[in-house]
Amino acid sequence: xxxxxxxxxGIHPRYNKELASHKPIARARIPQRVVIPLSQHIGAPAKxxxxxxxxxxxxxxxxxxxxxxxxxxxASISGKVIAIADFPTSAGRLVNSVVIESDGQDEAIxxxxxxxxxxxxADEIKSLIKDAGIVGMxxxxxxxxxxxxxxxxxxxxxxxxxxxxxxxxxxxxxxxxNEHPGEVVEGLKIIMKSxxxxxxxxxxxxxxxxxIQAIKAAVSGEANIEVCSLEIKYPQGAEKMLIKAxxxxxxxxxxxxxxxxxxxxxxxxALAVYEAVRYGKPLIERVVTVxxxxxxxxxxxxxxxxxxxxxxxxxxxxxxxxxxxxISGGPMMGFAQWSLDxxxxxxxxxxxxxxxxxxxxxxxxxxxxxxxxCVDVCPMGLNPSMLSILAEKGFYEEAKDYNLxxxxxxxxxxxxxxxxxxxxxxxxxxxxxxxx
Amino acid sequence: MATEAKTQQLVVSVSPHVRDExxxxxxxxxxxxxxxxALIMSVYYFGPRAVYVTALCIVTAVLSERLFQKxxxxxxxxxxxxxxxxxxxxxxxxxxSVPFYIPVVGSAVSILIAKMLFGGLGYNIFxxxxxxxxxxxxxxxxxxxxxxxxxxxxxALDAKxxxxxxxxxxxxxxxxxLEIFGDKMSxxxxxxxxxxxxxxxxxxxxxxxxxxxxxxxxxxxxxxIPFSFLGTVALLxxxxxxxxxxxxxxxxxxxxxxxLMLGAFFMATDYVTCPTIRKGQIVFGxxxxxITMLIxxxxxxxxxxxxxxxxxxxxxxxxxxxxxxxxxxxVKAAKK
Numbered sequence: 001x002x003x004x005x006x007x008x009x010g011i012h013p014r015y016n017k018e019l020a021s022h023k024p025i026a027r028a029r030i031p032q033r034v035v036i037p038l039s040q041h042i043g044a045p046a047k048x049x050x051x052x053x054x055x056x057x058x059x060x061x062x063x064x065x066x067x068x069x070x071x072x073x074x075a076s077i078s079g080k081v082i083a084i085a086d087f088p089t090s091a092g093r094l095v096n097s098v099v100i101e102s103d104g105q106d107e108a109i110x111x112x113x114x115x116x117x118x119x120x121x122a123d124e125i126k127s128l129i130k131d132a133g134i135v136g137m138x139x140x141x142x143x144x145x146x147x148x149x150x151x152x153x154x155x156x157x158x159x160x161x162x163x164x165x166x167x168x169x170x171x172x173x174x175x176x177x178n179e180h181p182g183e184v185v186e187g188l189k190i191i192m193k194s195x196x197x198x199x200x201x202x203x204x205x206x207x208x209x210x211x212i213q214a215i216k217a218a219v220s221g222e223a224n225i226e227v228c229s230l231e232i233k234y235p236q237g238a239e240k241m242l243i244k245a246x247x248x249x250x251x252x253x254x255x256x257x258x259x260x261x262x263x264x265x266x267x268x269x270a271l272a273v274y275e276a277v278r279y280g281k282p283l284i285e286r287v288v289t290v291x292x293x294x295x296x297x298x299x300x301x302x303x304x305x306x307x308x309x310x311x312x313x314x315x316x317x318x319x320x321x322x323x324x325x326x327i328s329g330g331p332m333m334g335f336a337q338w339s340l341d342x343x344x345x346x347x348x349x350x351x352x353x354x355x356x357x358x359x360x361x362x363x364x365x366x367x368x369x370x371x372x373x374c375v376d377v378c379p380m381g382l383n384p385s386m387l388s389i390l391a392e393k394g395f396y397e398e399a400k401d402y403n404l405x406x407x408x409x410x411x412x413x414x415x416x417x418x419x420x421x422x423x424x425x426x427x428x429x430x431x432x433x434x435x436x
Numbered sequence: 437m438a439t440e441a442k443t444q445q446l447v448v449s450v451s452p453h454v455r456d457e458x459x460x461x462x463x464x465x466x467x468x469x470x471x472x473x474a475l476i477m478s479v480y481y482f483g484p485r486a487v488y489v490t491a492l493c494i495v496t497a498v499l500s501e502r503l504f505q506k507x508x509x510x511x512x513x514x515x516x517x518x519x520x521x522x523x524x525x526x527x528x529x530x531x532x533s534v535p536f537y538i539p540v541v542g543s544a545v546s547i548l549i550a551k552m553l554f555g556g557l558g559y560n561i562f563x564x565x566x567x568x569x570x571x572x573x574x575x576x577x578x579x580x581x582x583x584x585x586x587x588x589x590x591x592a593l594d595a596k597x598x599x600x601x602x603x604x605x606x607x608x609x610x611x612x613x614l615e616i617f618g619d620k621m622s623x624x625x626x627x628x629x630x631x632x633x634x635x636x637x638x639x640x641x642x643x644x645x646x647x648x649x650x651x652x653x654x655x656x657x658x659x660x661i662p663f664s665f666l667g668t669v670a671l672l673x674x675x676x677x678x679x680x681x682x683x684x685x686x687x688x689x690x691x692x693x694x695x696l697m698l699g700a701f702f703m704a705t706d707y708v709t710c711p712t713i714r715k716g717q718i719v720f721g722x723x724x725x726x727i728t729m730l731i732x733x734x735x736x737x738x739x740x741x742x743x744x745x746x747x748x749x750x751x752x753x754x755x756x757x758x759x760x761x762x763x764x765x766x767v768k769a770a771k772k
Binding site (some may be wrong): 008011013014168240244250251252253254255324325326327331332333334335336337338339340352354358359360361363366367368369370371372373375376378379380381382383385386402403406409411414415416417418419420422424425428 | 445446447448449450451452453454455456458459460462463513516555556557558559707708710712713714756760761762763764765766
């Protein structure tokens with residue numbers, strides 16, 4: 001590959017990945033107690049399959065899927081169910097959750113191994129993925145088996161693994177590609193098999209040369225998998241931008257990647273798929289980047305699902321004096337937390353702690369001066385300036401004429417706004433007031 | 437719980453949680469700074485009076501905005517440099533010889549009527565500095581068109597006066613203009629350096645280009661408006677600017693004289709009053725250039741930059757409404 005691929009517009013924030021990018025993935029300690037939300041995915045919440053007092057083993061199903069777009073949930077430690085109630089999650093909602101107190105044994109159920117995994121049929125693969133409770137691990141948490149089951153009228157010709165990791169600070173996918181390139185590539189092959197596709201791509205931003213090298217070595221024997229280096233630009237890892245960069249195809253407005261014959265999966269998801277299909281291992285842990293200048297010892301930790309953020313933060317030395325903001329996810333699209341007693345879920349890619357001088361206060365903003373900087377960076381080709389003005393004044397219907405629902409809230413407009421306007425908030429407000 | 441105390445201080449707000457370092461104040465003060473070279477050239481040619489007039493404009497602009505905001509119990513935002521910029525721009529649009537009440541009245545009109553009554557920064561339809569100047573030109577047409585000889589280093593009210601190069605061009609033709617300045621090259625260099633009659637800030641095209649280049653480099657403005665504006669003026673001057681035959685005009689004289697450089701780089705590019713969409717800005721620039729040349733060649737005034745920009749300001753919202761940026765995925769959606 002000569003010139004690195006990319007999309008039009010976008011921004012160049014400071015990446016600050018060096019805080020954690022050199023830290024090998026370490027196992028977090030097994031928590032005393034986990035809080036496992038029954039809904040960690042897009043779609044119907046899982047149906048609770050345990051009751052208070054039950055003894056559970058690691059990997060045992062505690063919630064079963066309650067619909068086509070749904071996902072099972074598994075115990076991530078062995079122990080006793082001590083509570084089933086609504087608990088806050090990192091997205092700010094209350095979700096029915098199962099609380100398990102550890103018995104210290106970390107005893108697992110028997111997993112069904114498939115050494116011959118590359119010869120499994122597509123349906124077998126999909127049901128293994130579904131049973132393992134795998135959802136998109138980049139943050140959106142859409143059930144993976146559903147994404148791998150496109151309707152017949154949408155033929156898929158390519159699978160793209162998203163190794164862009166364009167969110168500043170986050171390094172979980174970077175470390176996975178460095179340390180488990182073989183497994184990631186096997187995961188991709190399984191995904192391709194399940195879709196009957198023979199063209200695979202792994203897109204990686206150029207700021208991870210070691211990951212590009214490791215993945216390239218891992219695919220050296222694979223003729224139909226291509227490694228693409230991508231320009232360092234946010235939001236390069238957004239599905240639509242990634243497909244544009246690698247395949248040159250534009251997902252139609254209000255459409256999905258499958259409309260242009262592409263399925264995109266996250267690096268962490270590919271690894272989870274491999275482990276699920278090869279070893280029968282359900283999704284009970286994930287890599288979380290714990291980083292930011294507000295954390296004493298930034299690290300990449302393999303964390304059990306349901307571990308409280310406060311527990312994870314403590315294992316990284318705790319917060320420094322002057323830490324003011326704790327974010328679940330990255331700084332561009334992550335959620336600010338009001339409490340640290342929320343669990344790590346399947347979609348938690350990072351815990352980011354910012355200090356007073358890193359974070360952008362948003363309590364004061366000004367009228368739009370129509371400088372057009374947001375228009376110049378919007379990856380979707382919108383006029384965020386106008387959208388924010390319309391939302392501010394309550395003209396929600398009119399905002400639809402400016403393609404309000406094409407906004408996926410990447411925050412690029414807010415990042416460059418010299419009037420420091422809460423652009424994403426305006427978009428969400430308008431979207432909440434009208435039908436698409 | 438060690439985290440308990442910390443939890444109390446956590447900030448919760450909507451994403452994104454990081455932003456770049458640009459701010460309205462940073463942009464406005466940079467634009468003010470970019471006007472400095474032109475101001476220095478004016479002081480060199482017109483003496484300290486250029487500074488007095490400009491300073492009066494600035495002080496009046498900042499004070500008017502402050503008093504207005506204090507009076508209405510609004511947040512005082514004069515530190516953002518935008519009122520300062522309006523004052524500075526108005527000052528640079530005035531003849532150096534005006535009596536001192538002119539900058540005060542003009543600046544107050546600019547800020548209070550053209551800016552604050554519309555809702556303040558971001559809401560005004562017309563460029564405030566140009567509204568102030570238009571008001572002054574209509575109210576005191578004589579005082580606003582007395583042009584001092586640039587050679588007088590210390591201009592007094594009774595300093596020797598002359599016509600601007602554009603005025604001479606309009607009234608007496610290019611032959612007379614060349615007679616005064618020697619030859620074409622000498623005329624061009626006088627225009628570039630600012631050694632000619634005119635408003636305080638519009639005299640040295642070179643100094644204005646340096647400031648404009650700084651804004652382009654900082655990406656506070658883009659090429660769209662200045663280049664389409666200047667390009668249209670050059671083209672029309674070449675086609676229609678000659679005496680008698682088409683395609684015999686001198687575009688360079690038109691480019692370098694009058695308020696064109698100041699207008700194209702610093703006034704037409706005013707964020708609030710120009711279109712937001714880049715391709716719309718090209719339409720806006722072409723419109724500014726066409727109206728400027730219409731007035732210069734056919735109108736009653738020797739110069740038309742001010743009216744051209746003010747007229748195109750009216751069209752900015754219309755242009756923005758009709759020239760949306762290209763939506764990602766729009767083409768294929770239409771095919772379905």
